[in-house]
Amino acid sequence: MDLSSVVIQTTPFEGQKPGTSGLRKKVKVFMEKNYTENFIQCILNALGSKLQGCTLVVGGDGRYFTKQAINIIIRIAAANEVAKLIIGHLGIFSTPAVSSLIRTHKVLGGIVLTASHNPGGIRNDFGIKVNIDNGGPAPDSVTDAIYEETKKIKEYKFTPKLETDRLIDNMGTHTYKVDGRDFVVEIIDPTTDYVNLMKQIFDFQKLRDLIRGTDKRPPFNVLIDSMNGVTGVYVRKIFVEELGAHPDNNVTRIVPLDNFGEIHPDPNLTYAKDLVDKVKDNPTYDFGAAFDGDGDRNMIIGKNAFFVTPSDSLAVLANNLECIPYFKNHGIHGFARSMPTAAAVDRVAKKLGMEMFEVPTGWKYFGNLMDAGRLSLCGEESFGTGSDHIREKDGIWAVLAWLSVxxxxxxxxxxxxxxxxxxxxxxxxxxxxxxxxxxxxxxxMMTHLEKLIASSDFVGKTYTASKKSYTIEKADNFSYVDPIDKSVAKNQGIRILFSDGSRLIYRLSGTGSSGATIRLYIDSYEKENVFTDAQVMLKPLVDVGLEISQLKKFTGRDAPTVIT
Known part of the structure; x- marks a missing residue:
């Protein structure tokens, strides 16, 4: 049967501007008539002439509205002359797996259905982001083009009689005729390509011997928590089936749920408290790890819930890459971190003679450096770590890297x-x-800070808290010039740098779906006094940060929602 596409009239929606990692709103916003259809059409419009005859990867973290969104994407893609869609079984793909598939199959890009670490379910969040042909998040030039399309869209193309309701339930290839053209939808196992990639990077036999133990070494007891997110299918495949972890004792919450079991799937000490408590209360556990909803973030804890900050995690991996076969084979070409991330990895780069980059928040800024062969390992303080094996941060990769070390x-x-x-x-x-x-x-509050750092007497001013004084050496709103394509990113966060090397950073997060998330980053370097509790050490600087920003005055907040 030859299916026909139709053109449906529509009008623009305000606020469809992609943030750091795509468009994120409440589910009920995406459910509004034509809201999702508009945004998908604008994505395809922004891809331009490259769209005709292309292949796209589609999938997400399985949160509520994923299946409905995939049905919409299939029908719109078919009408817009896309040749093929590669979709994960049941709509499931981790964000790192999408990047891997794009690179393996050398396709135009992908549409990732996720709000990452944000809560899921009908009352909570949904998101749509675009990855380009290198496997990484769309750069500003693409997201800006999508946003411009959203402001003027008048119609979208649709294939109403293309039956999609149960298409993603079974693996296989389906071919249709749409307006006389072939249109293919291939439903695949979401884990196969990614697991094969991990086997090329790590020595699975050594990792299996670590977890299961040998005649000379007892088992290394791990607890891996998928937080009811997409990594559950990958954890079962890698840690249970490949590495011999016990399905009851070594992994938890590995069944992906569309509401994440009513938890906040963000791997930090607050939202992954169940994992922290289990490792703390059970001294037999040597290691714990948690992932977020779409699998690109990770948290690492050791025995008795010894916490590893993302900044330290990046620095330790940078200092021990010889433990991972991939880097022996491919070499090491440089390190990078996001600007708010503590500078621990900088010291490793200096000692090893490696090039070091400081970029704005957002994984897309690492991609150009990787493509140019100047970056091998990078990370963000928001629990993101990755390497040039793909162009996304990768939670499971980070845990396998730690286990290798x-x-x-x-x-x-x-x-x-x-x-x-x-x-x-x-x-x-x-x-x-x-x-x-x-x-x-x-x-x-951010306007107040902008005016403050621009005042003539701000640099050189001293603030004191708990008998500790900090003198301001520099203050700015961070800007970045990409060394590869010379593109400029401005206003990436207010930085206040003190003479002792301490830093305060203020940013509004680009990953929320409603309201605003204020992030205050506190970083202080110590050469000798290295074993004191971090919150105790940083309390004076925290107080200074709150005094400078007047955060309570502007927001009424007495305490943060989350302390990392």
């Missing part, structure tokens, strides 16, 4: 961190998140 060094997580601090010193770091603040109040 542990297997190679024959040391515990805590021993590895303390050894690292004794060599490099320690960047004490914390992040205060104030979620769902009033947007106007948050913007007023």
């Amino acid at each position: 542990i297997e190679h060094k024959k040391m515990s997580v805590e021993e590895i961190l303390k050894e690292h601090w004794s060599i490099y010193g320690r960047n004490y770091f914390t992040r205060y998140d104030y979620e769902e603040c009033d947007s106007d109040a948050a913007n007023q």
